[in-house]
Amino acid sequence: GEVMTTKVAYSTPDTPETECQELMTHRRLRHQPVLENNRLAGLISIGDIMALEVARQQETIEYMHQYLHGRA
Numbered sequence: 001g002e003v004m005t006t007k008v009a010y011s012t013p014d015t016p017e018t019e020c021q022e023l024m025t026h027r028r029l030r031h032q033p034v035l036e037n038n039r040l041a042g043l044i045s046i047g048d049i050m051a052l053e054v055a056r057q058q059e060t061i062e063y064m065h066q067y068l069h070g071r072a
Contacts, residue, residue, distance in 0.1 A: 010035050011044065021049045 010033045011020050024032055024046050034042040 008033065012036060013041060017049060017052055020044060021046075021053075024049065 009023055009027055009029060011023070013034060013036055015034075020032060023029070029046070031043055031045050033040055034044055
C-alpha cells in the first residue's frame with residue numbers, strides 16, 4: 001500500500017481507444033487493466049495503443065497515396 005497505486009484506473013471492453021490513450025498519457029501509465037463484469041478480462045499497454053495509432057496512420061497514408069496517384 002505504501003508504494004502501489006490505491007485507486008487503480010481501468011477500462012472496459014467498450015472503452016474507446018482514444019479514452020484509454022488519454023487516461024494512460026495523463027496519468028503516465030504503461031499498462032491498464034481491462035475489467036468486464038468486475039473481473040480482469042485483460043491488460044492493455046501503451047504500446048498496444050501506439051501500434052493501433054501507427055496502423056491507422058499507415059492506412060490513411062496509403063489511401064492518400066492511392067488518391068493522389070489515381071489508383072483508388
